[in-house]
Amino acid sequence: SLKASGFFLTSIGTLRPIIRAHTSFTQVLSRHYSFHRSPTGNELTPKHSKSDCTCVSCGIQLQSTNPDKPGFYSPPSAKTKNKNVEISDLKYLLFSQNIQKAKDLERKLYDPEFDESSDLKYSKLLSPEMIDKERNNRLSCKRCINIIHKNEYNLEKDFVKLDYDDIKKTYLSHDSKEISKHVVHVTPLPFFPIGLKRAIVDDFHSVRNNKEKSQNELSILFSKADQVLGSETLLNKKAPLFMDLFLEKYLDVKSGSLNMVFFSALKRWNVEAAYNILKKQFNYLLGEVNAGKSTLINSWLKKYPNSTRAESTNKNQSFHSQKAGVSHIPNMTRDMTSYLLNGGSKLVIDLPGFESDKHKPHLQNLVDKKFSDLLLKTEKFKNSKVTKRPYISVKGKDDANTLGRAYTVGGLFYVIPPPRTISKVHQFIPGPDYTFSNLEKAFETVRKLKVEKNPKMIPMETYLHCKDTLAMEENFTRHIIPPFIGSVEIVIDGLGYFQLSPSGAYNYYGLFEVWVPKGIKVAVRMPLQKVIEQSYESFISAKNECSSSLLKKDIKYGDFFPKGPLVSDTYPLDHSIPREDALMAIRKQFIQRTSSDVMKRGPLISTPEKELDLLLTMRDKDFKLYWYYGF
Numbered sequence: 001s002l003k004a005s006g007f008f009l010t011s012i013g014t015l016r017p018i019i020r021a022h023t024s025f026t027q028v029l030s031r032h033y034s035f036h037r038s039p040t041g042n043e044l045t046p047k048h049s050k051s052d053c054t055c056v057s058c059g060i061q062l063q064s065t066n067p068d069k070p071g072f073y074s075p076p077s078a079k080t081k082n083k084n085v086e087i088s089d090l091k092y093l094l095f096s097q098n099i100q101k102a103k104d105l106e107r108k109l110y111d112p113e114f115d116e117s118s119d120l121k122y123s124k125l126l127s128p129e130m131i132d133k134e135r136n137n138r139l140s141c142k143r144c145i146n147i148i149h150k151n152e153y154n155l156e157k158d159f160v161k162l163d164y165d166d167i168k169k170t171y172l173s174h175d176s177k178e179i180s181k182h183v184v185h186v187t188p189l190p191f192f193p194i195g196l197k198r199a200i201v202d203d204f205h206s207v208r209n210n211k212e213k214s215q216n217e218l219s220i221l222f223s224k225a226d227q228v229l230g231s232e233t234l235l236n237k238k239a240p241l242f243m244d245l246f247l248e249k250y251l252d253v254k255s256g257s258l259n260m261v262f263f264s265a266l267k268r269w270n271v272e273a274a275y276n277i278l279k280k281q282f283n284y285l286l287g288e289v290n291a292g293k294s295t296l297i298n299s300w301l302k303k304y305p306n307s308t309r310a311e312s313t314n315k316n317q318s319f320h321s322q323k324a325g326v327s328h329i330p331n332m333t334r335d336m337t338s339y340l341l342n343g344g345s346k347l348v349i350d351l352p353g354f355e356s357d358k359h360k361p362h363l364q365n366l367v368d369k370k371f372s373d374l375l376l377k378t379e380k381f382k383n384s385k386v387t388k389r390p391y392i393s394v395k396g397k398d399d400a401n402t403l404g405r406a407y408t409v410g411g412l413f414y415v416i417p418p419p420r421t422i423s424k425v426h427q428f429i430p431g432p433d434y435t436f437s438n439l440e441k442a443f444e445t446v447r448k449l450k451v452e453k454n455p456k457m458i459p460m461e462t463y464l465h466c467k468d469t470l471a472m473e474e475n476f477t478r479h480i481i482p483p484f485i486g487s488v489e490i491v492i493d494g495l496g497y498f499q500l501s502p503s504g505a506y507n508y509y510g511l512f513e514v515w516v517p518k519g520i521k522v523a524v525r526m527p528l529q530k531v532i533e534q535s536y537e538s539f540i541s542a543k544n545e546c547s548s549s550l551l552k553k554d555i556k557y558g559d560f561f562p563k564g565p566l567v568s569d570t571y572p573l574d575h576s577i578p579r580e581d582a583l584m585a586i587r588k589q590f591i592q593r594t595s596s597d598v599m600k601r602g603p604l605i606s607t608p609e610k611e612l613d614l615l616l617t618m619r620d621k622d623f624k625l626y627w628y629y630g631f
Helices: 021-028 087-095 099-110 128-136 142-150 164-171 198-204 233-251 271-276 293-303 369-376 439-451 455-462 528-545 579-593 608-618
Strands: 007-009 015-017 181-188 217-223 259-262 282-286 337-341 346-350 392-395 406-409 414-416 422-427 433-436 476-480 488-492 496-502 513-517 522-525 567-569 571-573
Touching (some): 164 198, 181 198, 198 217, 217 293, 233 528, 271 293, 433 439, 476 579, 571 579
Parallel strands (some): 181 217, 217 259
Antiparallel strands (some): 406 433, 422 496, 476 571
């Protein structure tokens, strides 16, 4: 079975790829490299084998016959006969009019002090044969060239949305009896718990399903952890302890049965730990679009230079020829791409990202390019937001009967605080913020600026980067945040999160509202970094204060894990429902949501008023009303 997968076992027990790794691999996973089942259905040019002729950026199989079909590319011309290499030719051949990268190439060619370990070591004398070889190894489809180098794309045509069932059926259901699968669920920590899918745990975690003889295994990688946890020390010990008990409480995962790693590919936090979680079998990276799967693979390729694409016939290509396609536009990867890491010791298969909701709007249709780049490009996130935690104060209206003030970031969403309250807003979503006197004024300003093009509104362009579709109230969903004491974090899927911290003693004056464009999911959670740190510090403090070594063994981390709900869905309400009726309306929704899970309801008495009195009497942060998250 190893030979059928393209590997052999050495005398010292090391798994190594055989010379025909790319050929044998196609026999096992014919879905990806077959002439008959290719996404385009077109034959390939005789110059390239079928396993080589895939787009270096998105993984789709290339074809050169129909420009209107996916995977179209222009085949490279014959090998150049000019022995005098011009820098202008290199700019065109290697970087497709990307001027900045061309300048980097010039440094590689002529600066002897320039060294980049993760890329090809260009010398002063670059032969035409080497140029042609590098050029042929960097084939990209027309769609990817336009996206990366020209920023031209059609969202509906070039980015086909897939859901989890599509990915599972296409890539994870074949040869289930012959191939041992290790599914690595990659989910961004800033969007937790939205990106964590119960269906993946149900399908692939064998211990949870008592499938002791199952070949399938599951691990979870929490990406972009630097946007939530301020230091690398939190990633290694504190966060895994917390998440282990969280999965046991919410997803019925046996404690200690699931491997997990928190990492940041951008800051190179725990990249090696994420690599060590891989098995010596088929490792499938599975997650939503823009989860950071391809970025993680590129981090591995840099850290382990002796790595290559599994389907490549040339094992000495540069990093740029091997790397996974990454773009600030989600869903760059269109087909699975396989990689042999660290000399072939690990095989990783990068799968296309899926959407939790196919009807979720494209961010580029909601805001301008500058703002969408700011939201989607991970490298533009300022870590000082997490470490220094700056905030602004948002004050509710003094009159309970008037519509409250509206806090926004770029005009993309609005937060309406209850009347007679002052709240701190810790904003972890990049972009300019602004507070309007009320929601009606906000929509009126956007309409004058984006629809009517009123020149008097030009100064507001600094704060409003939304498009004209967000000038109308009917394009928004009104989300109600369930009652809470202390601070909470509001998670907006695909955008990020922010923290709400009401000031002063808790008194109920109403509920927070968050208005977001239709189709975007919103969730609420306890402040993640604070909960992780406090529970761990309480656990360590209790152990240090215990003088008996025997009693220390009885002190468990679970004793200090928060007892109440940690996450919850929000409650969408019709725009016409008055604020004073919101509490009764979300109570009805809460009872409906928990109809098949009554044990999660908590203390429901008789009326929302009495339950609210109980909340005010207890003033316990672990006691929460109407908190429930449907994984």
